[in-house]
Amino acid sequence: MDFALSSDVVEFRDEIRSIIREFVTPEIADRMHTTGVFDAPELNLELGRRGILERACPGLGKGDPIEMYVMFNELEKAGAPYDGLAVALMIAAVVNKLGTDEQKERIIPSIISGEALVCMGYSEADFGSDLASIKTRAVKDGDEWVINGSKMWTTLAQVAEWLILLTRTDLDLPKHKGLTMFMLPMNTPGITVEPVHTLGTEITNATWYDDVRVGDEAVLGDENGGWRTMTTVLAFERGVMGGTNAGVPLLRHFHEWAVANGVFDEPTTRERMARSIIDMQVATLLTMRSAWIAASGGMPGLEGSMTKVFAVEAYQRASRWTQAAAGPAGLLQFHEEGAAGEGFIEYDARHSPVMSIYGGTTEINRNNIAERHLGLPKSR
Amino acid sequence: MSVDLGLSPDQESIAELFNGFFSNEAPPAVARAAEPLGFDRELWNKVIELGAPGMGCAVENGGGGASLGDLVVVAETVGRSIAPIPLIDHLAALSVLTDADLVAGEAIAAVAVRPADANGHWSLVPAGAVADVVIGVDGDETVVVRSTPPMSGPRNHGSMPLADRSAREGTRTVLGPASLFEVVLDRWKLLTAAALVGIAETAKELGVAYVKEREQFGVPVGSFQAVQHGLADLPVAIDGGRLLTHKAAWALDNVTDGLIDWANNEITDGSTLATMAFLFAADGAVMATDRSLHYHGGYGFAEEYDIQMYYRRARGWSLILGDSTSVGLSLADRLFGTVEG
Numbered sequence A: 001m002d003f004a005l006s007s008d009v010v011e012f013r014d015e016i017r018s019i020i021r022e023f024v025t026p027e028i029a030d031r032m033h034t035t036g037v038f039d040a041p042e043l044n045l046e047l048g049r050r051g052i053l054e055r056a057c058p059g060l061g062k063g064d065p066i067e068m069y070v071m072f073n074e075l076e077k078a079g080a081p082y083d084g085l086a087v088a089l090m091i092a093a094v095v096n097k098l099g100t101d102e103q104k105e106r107i108i109p110s111i112i113s114g115e116a117l118v119c120m121g122y123s124e125a126d127f128g129s130d131l132a133s134i135k136t137r138a139v140k141d142g143d144e145w146v147i148n149g150s151k152m153w154t155t156l157a158q159v160a161e162w163l164i165l166l167t168r169t170d171l172d173l174p175k176h177k178g179l180t181m182f183m184l185p186m187n188t189p190g191i192t193v194e195p196v197h198t199l200g201t202e203i204t205n206a207t208w209y210d211d212v213r214v215g216d217e218a219v220l221g222d223e224n225g226g227w228r229t230m231t232t233v234l235a236f237e238r239g240v241m242g243g244t245n246a247g248v249p250l251l252r253h254f255h256e257w258a259v260a261n262g263v264f265d266e267p268t269t270r271e272r273m274a275r276s277i278i279d280m281q282v283a284t285l286l287t288m289r290s291a292w293i294a295a296s297g298g299m300p301g302l303e304g305s306m307t308k309v310f311a312v313e314a315y316q317r318a319s320r321w322t323q324a325a326a327g328p329a330g331l332l333q334f335h336e337e338g339a340a341g342e343g344f345i346e347y348d349a350r351h352s353p354v355m356s357i358y359g360g361t362t363e364i365n366r367n368n369i370a371e372r373h374l375g376l377p378k379s380r
Numbered sequence B: 001m002s003v004d005l006g007l008s009p010d011q012e013s014i015a016e017l018f019n020g021f022f023s024n025e026a027p028p029a030v031a032r033a034a035e036p037l038g039f040d041r042e043l044w045n046k047v048i049e050l051g052a053p054g055m056g057c058a059v060e061n062g063g064g065g066a067s068l069g070d071l072v073v074v075a076e077t078v079g080r081s082i083a084p085i086p087l088i089d090h091l092a093a094l095s096v097l098t099d100a101d102l103v104a105g106e107a108i109a110a111v112a113v114r115p116a117d118a119n120g121h122w123s124l125v126p127a128g129a130v131a132d133v134v135i136g137v138d139g140d141e142t143v144v145v146r147s148t149p150p151m152s153g154p155r156n157h158g159s160m161p162l163a164d165r166s167a168r169e170g171t172r173t174v175l176g177p178a179s180l181f182e183v184v185l186d187r188w189k190l191l192t193a194a195a196l197v198g199i200a201e202t203a204k205e206l207g208v209a210y211v212k213e214r215e216q217f218g219v220p221v222g223s224f225q226a227v228q229h230g231l232a233d234l235p236v237a238i239d240g241g242r243l244l245t246h247k248a249a250w251a252l253d254n255v256t257d258g259l260i261d262w263a264n265n266e267i268t269d270g271s272t273l274a275t276m277a278f279l280f281a282a283d284g285a286v287m288a289t290d291r292s293l294h295y296h297g298g299y300g301f302a303e304e305y306d307i308q309m310y311y312r313r314a315r316g317w318s319l320i321l322g323d324s325t326s327v328g329l330s331l332a333d334r335l336f337g338t339v340e341g
């Protein structure tokens, strides 16, 4: 195996690092927690302006295919607000893979310039893990589609230009077969957005669709082929677009605090820290493997499940022991005097639970591994 | 494209050759028959014919010139089959030894993984019961001692050929300062890590095959989600351990002045990575054998079933280096610097 990045990729990485140093200021990192939007438009625009997003977007053929992994890995390790960018770039890659030429021309430039964000409307109030049962309807009316229904957890809907929306278009087909994916502008009439506040300061949304009218140009992938589009999205999402190294900034914050407070010499702490660092290396290697498979033209759906299960639980373990080791100081929030890791220890303890829920829960990922990797019989 | 996380075509052939060899020549019955000593001379003689003992040595010394990545592939096949031969120890010792009889495999070398005590005594040396040559640390020197192996030792959890050996009696050669031994120990940790990944892999296979066959309540027990989820963690730990082990091999072979920048998760120092791989693979092998044994139900506890042999070796092969807390703390020293005072 070869773990070295080529000199081109190292240059690319160093450019991203210098942009991060300039644009990911403490104020910007703080802003995500006051606005509830995990995104930094000025960072996106700079990455877009320098052609970095175009290079990193899979399938456009501009950079080394490993560059998307490299970019998100750097952003995540730095603790940058990058969720908005991750979703947008992932959807750009899906449009590039499954979209028509007209869609590619209309949608991709707005994303790789760093201007437009995308929100994802898959989950509904009653259907999350059992996504293929969703009920939001799209019905053909002449040349148009009319969409009615509602979605839950439509993160970034309050700021996004684009919406990718999973709908049911055929009631007679089996549940996975009667679905169609749409991609439409968020300012299309008939869409309502209501905020949903969370434990981890991130604000997500409930969204409603009342007689939303779009043409065929909004269908992404095939009519009744929505599940295939969904699988493509998930293969990119699970473990390639970041979300697998969240423990790195956490350990850094903890270490700074523990050294400054003279408690880092404690052997139990040192051993736990060393073991969490092993976990972070493994998480990164598993992520790199998914990225490498995707970059070699494969679909790392299964490997993504494996990466996600491991990385998320490693982060949750790290969050649990660092907060316990910090004691009362681990309870204090951002900007409070004496807060361990400047409040990040407390914050990560609130943020980490969501990682095993969204983007496919840990149980769904373990089902996936058991059935598709180990070949065990379906349990449902 | 940068980065290649697959085995090279050469390594694919090595894996195929050795997996084939061990499944023919060393099915679990061979490991069972070799207990309690844990050594099968006939099997060692056959492995000599494959050129395995000297494969990591330089070609000019009569060796095979294989890379560490290649040796990792071989070590994993040893773990998969729990073959009762000290190939891991031998390959590790030959990172610095070049004696012709060792390269040929006519004599066996062992690694005293813990330093000698004040009396020049190495305790519980892995492969110490059967090795003609032992390399290790005595005081502040790295020494090599040739002496007659006892061919017996204390009965132990992993059915390993352990024995106490003297660092002073026999033909003793001083190789250099104690620091020289680090290369040997790094390679021992690396190859043991790979072997532990192999143990985990077979434990997983045994467990999965069993739960597909065994029926309760009229269905295979492998259709129960609690069982599925317990097993689903195994390939994750195995793949993670394998990637980390190969990264350590790559770094030891290719990187000088590697990074230990944990705060940015950039670690390319081979020695650090070898310890990380060792700890991670040890945990993985313990978990995999635990779960696989458990999902066999009562039969997992029966001597007749093979999983118990893997269960014991997963613990034996890793604990012989020392308690895992000490190994973890030595890693912490490398990562964060030592504690003052």
Ligand SMILES: Cc1cc2nc3c(=O)[nH]c(=O)nc-3n(C[C@H](O)[C@H](O)[C@H](O)COP(=O)(O)OP(=O)(O)OC[C@H]3O[C@@H](n4cnc5c(N)ncnc54)[C@H](O)[C@@H]3O)c2cc1C
Residues within 6 Å of the ligand: A119, A120, A121, A122, A123, A125, A126, A127, A128, A129, A130, A152, A153, A154, A155, A156, A198, A202, A204, A354, A357, A358, A359, A360, A361, A362, A363, A364, A367, A380
């Ligand atoms: C902060 C946040 C942001 C999100 N952002 C988005 C977004 O932008 N777009 C979007 O579409 N969705 C988003 N989601 C939704 C997310 O993907 C779902 O929450 C997730 O898929 C789980 O669905 P659910 O919440 O309905 O839980 P349920 O499916 O009701 O699951 C409840 C519990 O049952 C378990 N369970 C369910 N089925 C099985 C099974 N077969 N076997 C074993 N256990 C099972 C689950 O693992 C879970 O523990 C977001 C969620 C959160 C919390």
